[in-house]
Amino acid sequence: MKKNVLFLLFLVGFGFLAYSKYLQHERAIKEAELNNTLNLVQTDLETFRLGYNSTHWTYLNQKVREKDVERAIERVLELREMLRKLNVSDDEIRDIDVCLNETYSYQRRGQFYVALTEGRSCAILAADYLGSTLALANRTEFLKYVRGQFRSVEALQNKTAEKWKQTLGSGINFTDYLITGFVVEDNIIKAEISLNQSRDFLEKLDRIPNPTTSQEIENVSILGSWVMSYLEFARSFLMTQQCLPAT
Numbered sequence: 619m620k621k622n623v624l625f626l627l628f629l630v631g632f633g634f635l636a637y638s639k640y641l642q643h644e645r646a647i648k649e650a651e652l653n654n655t656l657n658l659v660q661t662d663l664e665t666f667r668l669g670y671n672s673t674h675w676t677y678l679n680q681k682v683r684e685k686d687v688e689r690a691i692e693r694v695l696e697l698r699e700m701l702r703k704l705n706v707s708d709d710e711i712r713d714i715d716v717c718l719n720e721t722y723s724y725q726r727r728g729q730f731y732v733a734l735t736e737g738r739s740c741a742i743l744a745a746d747y748l749g750s751t752l753a754l755a756n757r758t759e760f761l762k763y764v765r766g767q768f769r770s771v772e773a774l775q776n777k778t779a780e781k782w783k784q785t786l787g788s789g790i791n792f793t794d795y796l797i798t799g800f801v802v803e804d805n806i807i808k809a810e811i812s813l814n815q816s817r818d819f820l821e822k823l824d825r826i827p828n829p830t831t832s833q834e835i836e837n838v839s840i841l842g843s844w845v846m847s848y849l850e851f852a853r854s855f856l857m858t859q860q861c862l863p864a865t
Contacts, residue, residue: 675729675731675732677793677797677798678731678797678798678801678862679728679729679730679731679732681731681798681861681862682730682731682733682734682861682862683730683861684725684730686730686734686861687721687725687730687733687734687737689857690721690733690734690737690738690741690857691718691721691722691737691740693737693741693857694714694717694718694721694737694740694741694744697714697741697744697745697748698711698714698744700748700752701714701744701747701748701751704748704751704752704755706747706751710747713743713747714740714743714744714747717736717739717740717743718737718740720736721733721736721737721740724736734858734861735858738854738857738858739854741850741853741854742847742850742851742854743847744850745846745847745849745850746843746844746846746847746850747843748846749764749842749843749844749845749846749847750839750840750842750843751839751842752842752846753823753838753839753841753842753843753845754829754835754838754839754842757827760842764820764845764846764849767846767849767853768813768816768817768849770853771809771813771849771852771853771856772813774853774856774857774860775806775809775810775813775852775856778806778809778856778859778860779806781860782802782803782806782859798862801858801859801862802859802862805855805856805858805859806855806856806859808851808852808855809851809852809853809855809856809859810852812848812849812851812852812855813848813849813852815844815848816844816845816846816848816849816851816852819841819844819845819848820841820845822841823838823841823842823845826838826841
């Protein structure tokens with residue numbers, strides 16, 4: 619009787635061990651299948667992403683004209699000239715020139731949307747340097763320039779929003795909306811955010827009317843750069859939207 623019990627226990631134990639091994643084997647197979655499936659999905663998504671990005675940039679490059687790039691470059695040169703008159707460092711001028719050379723490079727290759735984006739970034743860099751320098755050198759001139767820029771950008775913002783509203787109302791090609799439309803709507807939102815940021819920094823700058831300590835002077839320089847760079851961000855987003863006609 620005792621031997622039978624032991625034999626039964628052995629069979630149960632062996633059966634349990636065998637079943638456990640079977641489950642481990644099945645689990646390993648399922649995990650391998652799942653990993654293969656995930657790898658295939660990831661590969662398909664990566665292929666789709668690369669294809670979409672290629673189509674996306676190609677489409678946008680076709681939308682932007684070379685004269686749009688030239689206009690963006692003119693804005694950079696305008697800010698660069700203002701910096702030169704303020705006798706900023708050679709390093710700052712060199713930074714802008716390096717950025718411009720990248721813009722020219724894209725322009726020569728016919729990648730107009732990329733060139734436009736690069737040109738806008740050059741303008742933002744120049745505005746950053748200009749705000750930092752002018753806020754300290756001549757606060758009155760700084761405020762006069764900034765207020766004029768606010769009026770200009772706000773008018774551009776209203777014009778842009780109205781134009782986009784009319785475009786949507788008259789109908790828009792699906793592909794245009796999928797690619798161009800998303801960029802336009804994203805830029806309109808970013809422009810509003812950038813304008814608000816610039817206003818906030820200007821308010822903070824107004825709280826330091828006469829900087830005397832080294833810390834106050836540094837703060838004025840930083841706030842001045844932020845006021846003008848965010849303002850230029852807003853202008854850039856809106857001007858880019860103007861360059862993307864929808865059909």
